[in-house]
Amino acid sequence: MPPRTLHPSWPPAVIEGVADVLASTGWPGLTNGEINKLLAMLDIADLEAPNKRTRLWAALHNQQLRDRASNCVIRFITEAMALGRHLQDQPRFDALRDGLAAPLSLVGLRVNEQGKVARAAGTATTLNEVAELAGRLRAELRRRGVHTQVVRYCEEELLRQSLFHAVFEATKGVSDRLRQMTGLTADGADLVDQCFGSRSGIPLVQINAYSTDSQASEHRGFANLLKGTFGMFRNPPAHTPRATAGWALTEPDALDLFSLLSLIHRRLDNAQITPRP
Incomplete structure (x- = not known):
């Protein structure tokens, strides 16, 4: 059996950005139950934290330190975005995918239409490049901390720019x-x-x-x-x-x-x- 490819470790801030999207408060973020299930499935040690986002960041960051590779983060994203989990709620899949575009652009990756982590068109090194690769409107709204209710009502229109x-x-x-x-x-x-x-x-x-x-x-x-x-x-x-x-x-x-x-x-x-x- 060929050895598993080890992917380079990601900066802690990128993992934090991923956790902020996947464990965001309210829709479309994962629930605590969903995070429990995915961490157990992937054999990633859970940790106590004051909120979901910090909890997920700490679990993924610590596992990456143990593995000396970002494979655990990629696997978590892949499982969270698996199409079978979103059959009844495509808008949630689209919102999570779009949200992940910004942090993943910093490591040259994206989530494709199949829910897999794939190579992006390039690697962002500035906030302007993040906006270009992730979608200007959504990236800028996220940077401004716009209320989730605002995005909820115009999700499809933002995706279409x-x-x-x-x-x-x-x-x-x-x-x-x-x-x-x-x-x-x-x-x-x-x-x-x-x-x-x-x-x-x-x-x-x-x-x-x-x-x-x-x-x-x-x-x-x-x-x-x-x-x-x-x-x-x-x-x-x-x-x-x-x-x-x-x-x-x-x-x-x-x-x-x-x-x-x-x-x-x-x-x-x-x-x-x-x-x-």
Whole structure:
């Protein structure tokens, strides 16, 4: 039986980047149960850690030190990306594959359509090269720490590098999240008024304690921010064909909008819902 090929060890930061993607909080990251199963299957020692990402990084990094090779990391990625694990959820496969593109580009690798670790077109040595090899939009959103809810609503459009539709879907996602949080069925400015209006006393959705004039002012400002965002970035694309020159958005503007939507989702993460009678 021919000896197993040993692949060069990866820098710890690359393994950390891989762990940040595969063990990301929420969708599309692996669950603790999935990580347990894969580590046991590959005979990689598990370690206690404060969170999934640190746990996976430590396990893979320590195994690489023992093996003096990156084979364990490659095997873990290959098993995590095995097509059979994603038959019922291709968007998750695509999101994980796209997320892994950035850290893997630093060692000249990628995950191909078969879920295998393969050679990339080149090896990135700068952040600009990472963006070129991994996909500018997703790499830049990741660098900015954009909220997962933003990416969730425009995943397909980002994969296609379609700014026009990505902006439209990501902005619509805020309305969808508000409806899921409250059970309301309204849309646009009406939805914002029903969620954050105070005519009936305490607002249905509160982004703060709403107990001082300053907090009430912040609350109203947030509602106005939502209305302005919908009016500027959701309504024009809804009524304007992409080919029409009357509504255009540059890539820097789109990236700034994604950051704004990320701020909105972070405030909604901690919002309180006041039950109605």
